[in-house]
Amino acid sequence: MSTDCDVLIAGAGPVGAALACALAPLPLRVWLVDAAPPPAPEQPDRRALALGLGSGRILHGLGVWPVLADRAAPIRRLEVTEKGWPGVTRMAAVEIGAPALGWVLGDLALQRALLARVADSAVQRHAAAVTALAQGDGMLTVTLNGPNGDTVARTRLLVAADGSDSTVCRLGGLPRQARELPDSALLAQLSTDRPHAGTAHERFAASGPMALLPGAGCGDYTLVWTLPHQRADDLAALPAQHLLPIAQEAFGWRAGKFRGLANPRSVRLRESWLTRATGERVLAIGNAANTLHPIAAQGFNLGLRDVAAAAGLLADAAAGEADPGGAGLLAAYQHTRQADWRQLRQVTDWLPRLFENPSPPLASARGLGLATLDLLAPLKRRLMTHAMGLGGAQNRLQRGAWP
Ligand SMILES: Cc1cc2nc3c(=O)[nH]c(=O)nc-3n(C[C@H](O)[C@H](O)[C@H](O)COP(=O)(O)OP(=O)(O)OC[C@H]3O[C@@H](n4cnc5c(N)ncnc54)[C@H](O)[C@@H]3O)c2cc1C
Structure with missing residues (x-):
């Protein structure tokens, strides 16, 4: 068996698996490596992911949307409010003539669908972790540690899709910055007595921001509640019937009466990003490049x-028989992606801070701001377009047409 490939993707999480799907139809030899086993069919999702309309289109282009559509709960409306203060910003899919603003999907359901698609392709999968790199003559030599010990592979491009603690970024010398976060997310399944009709809530409460993401059942939500670490751990340890009234009190009655709460758990939040997401024959995607606050x-x-950006550039390189790890491609990737990374980092940085000061003059100004934004249709539409991942130039995969 040849140990040479064109693109070696380290990490078969949802982002690495999506890139493997995108590269599968291209004339490239692609490897996807991950030491962790793929999620088992019965394994429950770790979290619900809210996906924008733009992500739905990309998943359609990757051929996995038909499998996922039935499990995806549509987000038809979003309400942003602050508890205890009037003022609301409402965004609705009908305002932009779309069927939904996005969808809510289980993370492992998504990862399984992507990996099933990869399994039907020529992409080679290997159960191994990247542990060392060496530059060679137009190739990178990558040490892979698997069940039978160390092997080596040679690749023209190594993609770091290995998550927040990316070994590949460290070995490739990609510079990382991190910010210590005081918060954890308390996650739980909630049921209410009022049909949600596809409404998602982002509610800024005194205890911390609370998101309710609509689920498959008509009054079912996933709760994502940002809290200081200790408070989140303490609440997650409570019996569900004790936590339920605390969550209701914190959120208020905007989504109706909370009837049931299940599977509370707390997750430490992290934030880190690369100041340059490319190195020699290496580029980073997903959490390896940017790990964001989930607010x-x-x-x-x-x-x-x-x-989408990496796949578009690699498709052009393959068509022109250019080097997939060449300096031009790496520079183009960094250039294409950096504005989007910077903007989202800024949003996830200022959003929690904007709502953390409880002083009445500031809170009433925020209420006025939310109410005013609700009336400013053009600005609201622009924000919605960005939040749905439809801002800026869209390449072929982002338009859902691939390869
Ligand atoms: C509470 C919470 C809520 C969230 N909600 C949302 C949401 O609503 N919408 C949204 O868009 N995002 C959300 N996110 C973010 C989302 O979960 C992540 O962005 C996404 O899961 C990142 O996927 P990934 O594939 O980049 O990384 P990961 O899922 O971390 O995958 C990395 C993979 O790399 C493998 N790996 C590690 N080291 C190596 C190595 N040396 N060699 C090979 N493989 C290796 C690992 O085994 C793993 O499989 C949320 C996050 C949190 C914490």
Whole structure:
């Protein structure tokens, strides 16, 4: 068996698996490596992901949307409010003539669908972790540690899709910055007595921002509640019947009466980003490039746009028989992606801070701001377009037409 490939993707999480799907129809030898086993069919999702309309189009282009459409709960409306203050910004899919602003999907359901698609392709999958790199003559030599010990592979491009603690970025010398976050996310399944009709809520409460993402059942939501670490751990340890009234009190009655709460758990939040997402024959995508606070529910959406950009450039390189790890391609990737990365980092940075000061003059100004934004249709439409991942130039995969 040849140990040479054109593109070696390290990490078969949802972002690495999506890139493998995108590259599968191209005339490239592609490897996808991950030491962790793929999620088992019965394994419950770790979290619900809110996907923008733009991500839905990319998943359509990758051929996985038909499998996922039935499980995806549509987000038809979004309401942004602050508890205890009047003022609301409402965004509705009908305002832009779309069927939905986006969808809510389980992370492992998504990863399984992508990996099933990869399994039907010529992409080679290997159960191994990248542990070392060496530059060679127009190739990178990559050490892979698998069940039978170390092997080596040679590749023209190595893609770091290995998550927040990316070994590949470290080995490739990609510079990382990190910000210590005081927050955890408390996640739980909630049921309410009022049909949600596809409404998602982003509610700024005194205890911390709370998101309710609509689920498949008519009153079912996923709760994502940002709290200081200790508070999140303490609440997650409570019996569900004790946590339920605390969550209701914090959120208020905007989504109706909370009737049931299940599977509370707390997750430490992290934030880190690369100041340059490319190195010699290496580029980074997904959490390896940017790990964001989930307040704007954008991490995976951003990672899918990395996939679309990298796949578009690699398709052009393959068509022109150019080097997939060449300096021109790497520079173009960094150039194409950096504005999107910077903007989202800014949003996830200022959004929690904007709502953290409880002083009445500031809170009432925020209420006025939310109410005013609700009336400013053109500005609101622009924000919606960006939040759905439809801002800026869209390449072929982003338009859902691939390869
Ligand atoms: C509470 C919470 C809520 C969120 N909600 C949303 C949301 O609503 N919408 C949204 O868009 N995003 C959301 N996100 C973000 C989203 O979950 C991530 O952006 C996404 O899962 C990142 O996927 P990834 O494939 O880049 O990384 P990962 O899922 O971390 O995958 C990395 C893979 O790399 C493998 N790996 C590690 N080291 C190596 C190595 N050395 N060699 C080979 N493989 C390796 C690992 O085994 C793993 O399989 C949320 C995040 C959190 C924490």
